[in-house]
Amino acid sequence: AQSVAQPEDQVNVAEGNPLTVKCTYSVSGNPYLFWYVQYPNRGLQFLLKYITGDNLVKGSYGFEAEFNKSQTSFHLKKPSALVSDSALYFCAVNSGGFKTIFGAGTRLFVKA
């Protein structure tokens, strides 16, 4: 069975500092990994995905994520956080043949 974990319920970071939102996964085949962001009273917005190739994936709004096969991780990163980045972030995994599984979400607070 496949699963995805976001070990932190909440991440706090000061504006201008780098941010990391963690995600680990467990699949039986090749992982397809996604990051989504949700702002209050909105649906999820796609940020980026890893299918194959370069381990560093660049996405929307300056976000990037690094696929690490040995650590089964796909952490979301941004070099300099903005207050407007404050939102709920979801990691998702699909290994083909199964439905996409979403993590529980991590709430990011960026303080001015």
Add this chain to the structure above:
Amino acid sequence: KAGVTQTPRYLIKTRGQQVTLSCSPISGHRSVSWYQQTPGQGLQFLFEYFSETQRNKGNFPGRFSGRQFSNSRSEMNVSTLELGDSALYLCASSLAWTDATTDTQYFGPGTRLTVL
């Protein structure tokens, strides 16, 4: 290109009633998935439809049902509403059946259902 639309955006019902939610996918997308989002349970998969056929189903009781029309629009129905059904219901569309591809799912804004 217009995004995923969901109607209504807000709904208030009482226990025992039934409700129907609608989702119109992005033009050209043939797959529609439904999710229930609650603070305690997070994002839970309900079901997925592709070409008018249910392809996947989550672990929800039979009170939750859905269907997809030939134009790919989808409806979700919940009968005999319970207090615990209060949630944000999200639908997502993708080009193809999500299990078979690496297509991205694009989400609508959701329908906020409150059961009193």
